Amino acid sequence: MSTPYDKAVSAIDAAHAEDPNKITIDGKELPYELHYAQKCTSYLEKRTSSATETLKLAIRAQHFRRWEVPRSSYPMTRIGYHAWRTYLKKRQAELVQDIMISSGYSTEDGERVAALIRKEDLKVxxxxxxLEDVACLVFLDDQFEQFEKEHNEDKILGILRKTWGKMTETGHELALQIPMSGRPQELVQKALAG
Incomplete structure (x- = not known):
């Protein structure tokens, strides 16, 4: 008999599997958002051994159906970026809340996952x-190398410093264990030094 958790994870991953963007890992092609969700779950397990089901689901669904609203659908400005992120968090939270309820969770549990996805009460x-630590760790481990190729050094250093500032000490310890070399490693060292 499937539990509400199993049903919700299955529905979330089925949606992730629809992502048309692909990544190749160890010679195997995967939908990017499914890879991202698995990576988030892996970092959650490193970050805490006592995650609640609601936190596990929020982590798994953090970028839920994100490819459907590309960054280019908003102005390529700082304000446009923030508007895009705000809209995504709200949309993702609503979609996942519906999955939770249809999987057998209470309205209260659905609302909790939605609040986590919206990153409400961060720092409190x-x-x-x-969840923020996990998002930052996955960015550093999985996305930073490509990101640093697409932006100038000042922007990269600023983003790295902001990312570091969002994390806890435990998050910092895990971040320092991420294997990096070459230019990405140099940029991280430079950002943390200054």
Whole structure:
């Protein structure tokens, strides 16, 4: 008999599997958002051994159906970026809340996952902060190398410093364990030094 958790994870991953953007890992092609969700779950397990089901689901669904609203659908300005992110968090939270309820969770549990996905009460709510740590760790581990090729050094250093500032000490310890070399490693060292 499937539990509400199993049903919700299955529905979330089925949606992730629809992502047309692909990544090749160890010679195997995967939908990017499914890869991203798996990476988030992996970092959650490193970050805490006592995650609640609601936190696990929020982590798994953090970028839920994100490819459907590309960054280019908003102005390529700082204001446009923030508007895009705000809209995504709200949309993702609503879609995942519906999955939770249809999987058998209470309205209260659905609302909790939605609040986590929206990153409400960051720096105050421990679970929201864990989610932020995980997001930052996955960015550094999985996305930073490509990101640094697309932006100038000042922007990269600023983003790295902001990313570091969003994380807890536990997040910092995990970040320092991410294997990096070459230019990405130099940029991280430079950002943390200054």
């Amino acid at each position: 709510d421990e679970e929201t902060q864990i």
